[in-house]
Amino acid sequence: MIIGSLAGPLCAGGGFCGGSEEVIEHQRISAASYTFSAALPAMLATTASETCRILQENPEIITQLRENTKTIRAQLDPRSDWVVCSSSVENPIMLLVLKPEVIESKRLNVGDQEQILQDCVDECLANGVLVTRLKSMPPALGAAPRDRGWQPQPALKVCVTTGLSKKEIEKAGVVIRHAITKVMTRRK
Template sequence: MHKTVPSAPKSKLANGRTVTNLATYNHFNFINSEAIKEAAVKTLRAYGVGPCGPPGFYGTQDVHQTLEADIAAHLGTPAAIVYAQSFSTISSVIPAFSKRGDIIVADKAVNFATRKGIQISRSTIRWYEHNDMEDLERVLAKLVKENARKPLTRRFIITEGLFENVGDVVNLPKLIELKQKYKFRIILDETWSYGVLGRTGGGVTEQQNVDASQVDMIIGSLAGSLCGGGGFCAGSEEIVEHQRLSGNAYTFSAALPAMLATTASATTRMLQEQPELLVALRENVRAMRAQLDPRSDWVTCTSAVDNPVLMLILKEEVLESRQLSAPEQDLIMQDIVEEVS
């Protein structure tokens, strides 16, 4: 009988070699925690594999309510709502609030799931240069001027906490300042920053000392490093309750399996009770980064210093000296991937 072995920091290859596993989001090795496994198995035996229905129709269980309360308490928001799929959370939240005729101003580097939500909303879209707060203010000021005599619409700034495609971090205090100045709301996608940034993994608001209540909607993932599943949106009571009927991915999808809700609650609490986990992660990030950048002659890292996902690009001097085209750059990076796979 074949035995499935969970991914771990060290993996043994078929040829007998033991190597360090860098191709995983299991940053804290929660997946191999015996305490979490025990809690998951206990929940599985008590609740079964899945709730077999949407949250509003048989699907909501006490573990889901506990998880929502745990997330809200961790972030410091009045409420939170849990979705069954991480990807569909942000792409469902956006069209639940922004409709045709409303205005969205978005960072050009936002991830694919966020772009799908923006597309589905059919709102008026304006883009600003990645993480460029001066360009964002220019776009906001122009929009406010253009719509001064038009009927009032809902207006949103959409960005990420830790950018999936670039690896850097948003300037949240400046974003809050612009939001208040031009009367916009903020939708912040923390899919990659929740559980990673901040003293207890509370994300960008914790890392940059911003009151989470100043961010209208905080979206995050419970998969990956938290070893659970699904996603969440945190905000005011009104923001959360509106989604229970208007969030398509919440209303029309089967609820998150109870086992994954229990696991996510456990790991969220562990990060708060054991901040040394975050300290160890950052030491690992620094050690790995020191091996790649600046020691490498070929690549540099664009990721923020606390980002465990290291985004590598070819150095400008390499591109200039070798006059590499975009297809040639892709081939080189693919060779690197195949070499380390």
């Protein structure tokens, strides 16, 4: 399958998908609209175009984003007893999932994990850091039977920005890590 999308890298939407008829039909029916859409809305096209212009004029933004991603990741992934980052090392959108041994030792089902992660979101927000949970979509009406039961692993979603200094990014990472620890140690 070949795909092209402006959704992730440019905070826009729309894209294309090429492949076998079965793959395209699955993508068309079950993907979120920001992943695949029939046409790119004008407002999102403008956003993508403006983002490209800004990046061409200020390429140091990418360097700063990479540094901020490394900084916050250093506060979370190797230092947390509870979560691991399942995203690529350079991805500024970090997905933090509960470690398999934590899930097993605490016998957590998907609902338990989602509740724990929501408690982490609430605790972070109470301490001035905005994160969210990865939201899953219900299976599409026309989804094949094999696709109806699959859901992504519950995760915290942390979006890194260039709008904060290195010190602020480090502090945010500490707040997130401490919120996770507080929620997990409170849970029996």
